[in-house]
Amino acid sequence: IQLEVGFRPQSLEPLLLDVVPTIQQTAALALGRLASYNDDLAEAVVKGEILPQLVYSLAEQNRFYKKAAAFVLRAVAKHSPQLAQAVVDCGALDALVVSLEDFDPGVKEAAAWALDYIACHNGELSQAVVDAGAVPLLVLCIQEPELAVKRIAASALNDIAKHSPELAQTVVDAGAIAHLAQMILNPDAKLKRQVFSALSQISKHSVDLAEMVVEAEVFPAVLTSLKDPDEHVRKNATTLIREIAKHTPELSQMIVNAGGVAAVIDYLGDSRGNVRLSGIMMLGYVAAHSENLAMAVIVSKGVPQLAICLAEETEDHIRSATAWALGQIGRHSPEHARAVAMANVLPRLLAFYMDAQSSDDLQAKAKKALKSILQKCTYVPALEPLLHEAPSNILKHVICQFSKVLLHDSKARRLFVTSGGLKKVQEIKAEPGSLLQEYINSINNCFPEEICSYLCFLFALEQLSCFQTLPSNQQECF
Amino acid sequence: MYNLAANFRLAACRHHGNARTRSDMARLEWLQRQIEGIKEEHVIENRYVIALVEHSAAVRLQSWFRGCQVRARLRLLHRKATIIQKVWRGFRARNQFRQMVKVSLLFRPNKIFLLIQRRWRGYYVRKYIHNYYALKRYLEGLTIKNEQVRKDLEEFAELQRREMERLAREREGQRKCLQAQRLHFLLSTEQCPGVFNSPYRDFPHEMELRLRSIKPLLAKNAPLRRDSGGSPACSLPPVPSKKPQGPFRDPAEVLQQRYRPLEPTLRVATSITALEEAREELRREEWRSRVIDDIFQPFSNAHKNRKYERTLHGTSSYEQVDYGTKYFREENKEKRQGEKPFKTVFTTDHVFDKFGQFYSSAGKIV
Numbered sequence: 001i002q003l004e005v006g007f008r009p010q011s012l013e014p015l016l017l018d019v020v021p022t023i024q025q026t027a028a029l030a031l032g033r034l035a036s037y038n039d040d041l042a043e044a045v046v047k048g049e050i051l052p053q054l055v056y057s058l059a060e061q062n063r064f065y066k067k068a069a070a071f072v073l074r075a076v077a078k079h080s081p082q083l084a085q086a087v088v089d090c091g092a093l094d095a096l097v098v099s100l101e102d103f104d105p106g107v108k109e110a111a112a113w114a115l116d117y118i119a120c121h122n123g124e125l126s127q128a129v130v131d132a133g134a135v136p137l138l139v140l141c142i143q144e145p146e147l148a149v150k151r152i153a154a155s156a157l158n159d160i161a162k163h164s165p166e167l168a169q170t171v172v173d174a175g176a177i178a179h180l181a182q183m184i185l186n187p188d189a190k191l192k193r194q195v196f197s198a199l200s201q202i203s204k205h206s207v208d209l210a211e212m213v214v215e216a217e218v219f220p221a222v223l224t225s226l227k228d229p230d231e232h233v234r235k236n237a238t239t240l241i242r243e244i245a246k247h248t249p250e251l252s253q254m255i256v257n258a259g260g261v262a263a264v265i266d267y268l269g270d271s272r273g274n275v276r277l278s279g280i281m282m283l284g285y286v287a288a289h290s291e292n293l294a295m296a297v298i299v300s301k302g303v304p305q306l307a308i309c310l311a312e313e314t315e316d317h318i319r320s321a322t323a324w325a326l327g328q329i330g331r332h333s334p335e336h337a338r339a340v341a342m343a344n345v346l347p348r349l350l351a352f353y354m355d356a357q358s359s360d361d362l363q364a365k366a367k368k369a370l371k372s373i374l375q376k377c378t379y380v381p382a383l384e385p386l387l388h389e390a391p392s393n394i395l396k397h398v399i400c401q402f403s404k405v406l407l408h409d410s411k412a413r414r415l416f417v418t419s420g421g422l423k424k425v426q427e428i429k430a431e432p433g434s435l436l437q438e439y440i441n442s443i444n445n446c447f448p449e450e451i452c453s454y455l456c457f458l459f460a461l462e463q464l465s466c467f468q469t470l471p472s473n474q475q476e477c478f
Numbered sequence: 479m480y481n482l483a484a485n486f487r488l489a490a491c492r493h494h495g496n497a498r499t500r501s502d503m504a505r506l507e508w509l510q511r512q513i514e515g516i517k518e519e520h521v522i523e524n525r526y527v528i529a530l531v532e533h534s535a536a537v538r539l540q541s542w543f544r545g546c547q548v549r550a551r552l553r554l555l556h557r558k559a560t561i562i563q564k565v566w567r568g569f570r571a572r573n574q575f576r577q578m579v580k581v582s583l584l585f586r587p588n589k590i591f592l593l594i595q596r597r598w599r600g601y602y603v604r605k606y607i608h609n610y611y612a613l614k615r616y617l618e619g620l621t622i623k624n625e626q627v628r629k630d631l632e633e634f635a636e637l638q639r640r641e642m643e644r645l646a647r648e649r650e651g652q653r654k655c656l657q658a659q660r661l662h663f664l665l666s667t668e669q670c671p672g673v674f675n676s677p678y679r680d681f682p683h684e685m686e687l688r689l690r691s692i693k694p695l696l697a698k699n700a701p702l703r704r705d706s707g708g709s710p711a712c713s714l715p716p717v718p719s720k721k722p723q724g725p726f727r728d729p730a731e732v733l734q735q736r737y738r739p740l741e742p743t744l745r746v747a748t749s750i751t752a753l754e755e756a757r758e759e760l761r762r763e764e765w766r767s768r769v770i771d772d773i774f775q776p777f778s779n780a781h782k783n784r785k786y787e788r789t790l791h792g793t794s795s796y797e798q799v800d801y802g803t804k805y806f807r808e809e810n811k812e813k814r815q816g817e818k819p820f821k822t823v824f825t826t827d828h829v830f831d832k833f834g835q836f837y838s839s840a841g842k843i844v
Binding site: 223224226227228229256257258259261262263266292295296299300 | 634
């Protein structure tokens with residue numbers, strides 16, 4: 001139905017009041033389709049004062065009319081918060097809650113869908129839906145045998161619980177978690193999407209809610225859903241694991257002990273694109289809590305997988321999430337930093353930091369990750385390439401680490417000289433008295449005096465030879 | 479020598495044993511007096527031999543005794559020498575030992591305290607701060623668990639994939655079967671080869687083979703595309719809209735007969751529990767129309783509208799205490815051992831014995 005300016009929904013109003021019920025239902029259905037097509041048409045429906053009529057007849061008429069009326073309400077409410085508020089102001093909530101108790105599953109589905117679209121916009125509307133007493137009825141709807149009703153009820157609870165902790169607590173108090181947890185084993189893919197999404201919205205708000213979700217014994221079942229054929233089910237399951245893992249070390253420890261880290265790493269290997277984000281963030285959160293957990297992530301072969309993600313992905317937000325996760329893994333101790341450095345990650349992070357085209361977020365995260373890893377890194381083969389390429393603020397850390405390592409290890413010293421690292425160190429200009437100069441001095445002290453002066457001499461020669469090629473007037477100035 | 483005398487006496491007694499006359503007794507006395515003389519004679523005659531024997535006996539005794547004395551003395555001396563040597567050797571050895579200890583302390587560095595500190599630090603760190611070996615064991619266990627989880631998930635994914643493939647294949651098979659059933663008219667005959675059995679092909683198309691193998695689809699058995707509420711139970715023959723030619727009834731009549739509504743008798747139509755339901759209905763009506771729910775109290779009971787509150791002492795959180803309901807007096811039988819039991823009946827009071835009899839009522843003066 002592609003109708004432009006000139007059509008007024010008021011012209012349908014008399015049809016709604018017709019004697020023949022079929023005409024009423026068809027008129028309502030037409031209104032609904034119009035309203036769902038376009039924003040302006042929905043506003044026109046609201047302005048035409050049709051909604052109170054619909055709400056009134058929602059309470060009385062037969063089930064076909066109720067379905068059609070609920071369809072109109074949902075079509076109007078889905079466009080914007082203001083339209084949803086208009087729907088609420090007509091007193092639609094009570095009528096919809098009453099039709100949630102109807103026997104016909106089609107009516108329940110339509111009413112639940114309308115409530116879902118009203119509640120999804122913001123917290124006040126959700127609070128209004130909760131105050132109308134919809135939550136216990138939605139929990140009852142979840143237990144219905146029809147799949148469509150279950151899906152919509154789960155989606156409605158999802159949208160109610162996502163706005164604030166109090167709303168999530170209301171949903172939990174109505175006993176939703178147990179029923180949602182039972183439905184994880186249902187074979188239907190769309191239902192599982194909604195269920196996982198609802199559980200993750202509940203658990204993201206606070207530790208107690210996350211613990212309640214965990215106590216509902218979701219855990220081994222969630223890991224099997226990570227191998228589900230449907231992509232969104234896997235994504236939502238990973239989101240759930242992430243929301244649970246981010247709160248406390250004990251919850252992360254429990255996930256690690258259940259083998260969740262290995263499952264998520266496999267998931268990262270199998271998926272591509274945007275859906276990897278929640279998996280990467282989950283690994284970052286787990287590693288951030290403590291060094292034992294970070295070591296557990298390393299042992300589960302997480303670092304090579306994250307390096308692959310860093311190389312493959314092109315989106316900036318996924319790259320910055322990966323950089324953050326790697327920083328969290330590597331910052332704890334030299335062992336961790338060595339594991340991260342061995343995956344050849346540091347040059348890539350440096351490239352992201354230096355690249356002018358990366359977003360600010362990516363640059364900041366890459367810099368922070370580099371710094372935190374470098375402060376603990378003692379793995380010389382990874383530090384050397386950075387020596388040649390890094391800007392001065394990163395170079396400071398690199399030199400600091402070299403000065404610590406070269407003091408004790410003679411083989412490393414030999415390698416350092418032969419690979420040209422010492423030469424590069426001589427080339428660095430640093431202000432006397434700064435930290436960088438101190439580190440350079442300590443490195444120079446590790447080697448015999450002659451070598452350092454020889455290399456300085458070489459460097460000076462090179463500089464002179466550069467100057468030789470300049471035009472003559474500049475030479476005169478020099 | 480002395481045996482001789484004894485034998486002599488014995489012999490004399492034997493000889494004269496039975497007849498002990500006075501002369502025999504005297505003779506016995508005389509013989510006994512002679513014994514002493516004989517003895518002396520014997521000794522005097524053999525005095526040298528006797529002296530020799532006595533001498534050697536005495537020497538033997540004395541030598542034995544002297545031997546004992548000497549041995550005892552030697553033993554004593556031996557013991558004393560041992561004690562002296564013992565004391566002296568101990569003294570010497572202790573001196574030497576002290577010397578050795580002094581020497582060793584001076585020249586060898588002593589590292590016992592380091593050992594103690596080492597052991598303590600290792601224990602403390604492993605128990606309270608960071609146990610490297612426990613962490614190592616945990617990580618090993620974790621890798622094993624991860625492998626297990628990965629394997630399980632792989633198997634599960636494989637199972638699911640196979641399941642889905644199987645379902646897809648079944649659906650495909652059913653679809654093809656349905657199509658073949660619908661297109662059954664394309665089967666080739668002897669005269670005319672069908673679409674799928676072109677003469678230029680080496681062998682017929684698989685559709686042709688399928689067409690040959692299945693039964694054609696009848697209209698009434700066709701699976702319904704749209705989900706309608708028609709139940710397959712009512713399989714009556716269809717009623718034509720126009721009366722066909724012949725001895726057939728009017729279709730309207732037939733339809734009327736077929737769809738005539740059920741008219742049960744009143745007896746059949748009332749349910750078995752009609753009486754109880756009617757009573758329930760009446761009760762509900764009464765309850766609905768009733769305005770006040772409290773029972774009407776007659777005036778005498780108007781003040782008894784308070785529920786009796788039990789004392790805290792008489793009730794407990796688990797059950798009612800018997801005291802206060804079953805009995806009202808505490809009885810300690812141990813304390814009242816010697817006392818007499820409590821009297822429940824007292825001596826009568828004589829105040830009212832003459833009640834009604836003191837007053838004069840025309841002559842009944844007591």
